[in-house]
Amino acid sequence: MRHDLLSRLTELDAAPRTEFSAADLDRKERLLRAVLSDTERPSHSDVATFPAFRRPLVRRAAFTAAGALAAGAVLLTMTVTADPPGPGGSGPLSAAEVATWTGTAGDVNDAGSTASSAMAWCIDETRGGELSNTDIRGTVTSVIITRHGQAAYCLAGSYGSGVAVPVGPPVEVPADGITLDAQGARGSGSARFHYAVGSMGSDVKGITVRDRGRTVHATVRQIRTLSYGRWTAWWPDSDSHDQLTGTLTLTLTDGTTRTVNADSLVE
Numbered sequence: 001m002r003h004d005l006l007s008r009l010t011e012l013d014a015a016p017r018t019e020f021s022a023a024d025l026d027r028k029e030r031l032l033r034a035v036l037s038d039t040e041r042p043s044h045s046d047v048a049t050f051p052a053f054r055r056p057l058v059r060r061a062a063f064t065a066a067g068a069l070a071a072g073a074v075l076l077t078m079t080v081t082a083d084p085p086g087p088g089g090s091g092p093l094s095a096a097e098v099a100t101w102t103g104t105a106g107d108v109n110d111a112g113s114t115a116s117s118a119m120a121w122c123i124d125e126t127r128g129g130e131l132s133n134t135d136i137r138g139t140v141t142s143v144i145i146t147r148h149g150q151a152a153y154c155l156a157g158s159y160g161s162g163v164a165v166p167v168g169p170p171v172e173v174p175a176d177g178i179t180l181d182a183q184g185a186r187g188s189g190s191a192r193f194h195y196a197v198g199s200m201g202s203d204v205k206g207i208t209v210r211d212r213g214r215t216v217h218a219t220v221r222q223i224r225t226l227s228y229g230r231w232t233a234w235w236p237d238s239d240s241h242d243q244l245t246g247t248l249t250l251t252l253t254d255g256t257t258r259t260v261n262a263d264s265l266v267e
Contacts, residue, residue: 091187092163093140093155098191098236100138104217108136114158115141122154125164133232135219142219142234144197153182153197155234167197170223170230175203176252178231180265185242194237196244198265202227203253209233211246211262 091098108115118141119134129147136142142155144167151169156162167182183196196209200220207218214235222229244262251257 090189091191091193092161093157093187093191093193094159094161095189095191097139097157097159098187098193101140101193101234101236102137103215103235105135105137105219108134108141111136111141114139117158117160118156118162119143121156121160121162122164125162126152126154132223133219133221133230135232137234140234142195142232144230144232153195153232155193155195165195170199170226170228172226172228173199173201175201175227176250176258177201178204178207178248178250178260178265180244180262183242183244185237190236190238192236192238193234194242194244195232195234197230197232200229200231200250202229204229204231204250205253206251207231207233208249208251209235209244209246210249211235211244212237212239 108119115136118136118139122141122143122145126145127147129145132144132146134141134143139158140155141157142153144151144153145164149169151167152164153167154162154164163186165182165184171179171181173179177200179199180196181198183194185192185194187193194211196218200207202222204220207220209216209218214237216233216235218231218233220229220231243266246262247259248262248265249257249259
């Protein structure tokens, strides 16, 4: 059928039928041999190149989200559990990491990759922002991250788990004063810990928290543009209570100290 169709089309061709010349046949053979012998893949210069396709960055839910509430943005608590429930306890930090806690915080700049992975987790969870009160206790890094006027206190371990809890803005207090702005507990059993965040006056250079047998030297940071600052602390706490019930000892710039009961700071 194919040959019959070609013969019919040939009959309709108005041009006179001619045979290939010797030169045409020679060129035909040379072109055929060139095509059959060309088995190499085209080089990059022979083909069009396009920018590499990059998948859009997908973030997990952040600590702030635009909500439908009349108040506007809604502040969420983000938690990734490190341990499944078990005899040793469970929570956003593993029992093993809570056990590395130290009463005096270390410098994250000396912690290397241990702090780097935890900071990356906190920044990812909160979408980043201005960092303050950054410290490391054992293998757990903590930091306050402020973004668009909203802040979160984030604690994360070196295994890619942690928690980011909303905290209010720092408040103005007397030069030798202190407030307790946020506190709470997370986890259970040996993975349970307590945290506290507050504001402090410009004359406060150190705060020691004592609660249920634990002594914590809080991380204190003055805010450069203001006459007050922030303090943060966390510690292992296997007791089933959510309130700070101990004392806080303030060390002032003139070398004096004074102690206040935590109960007096709770509204």
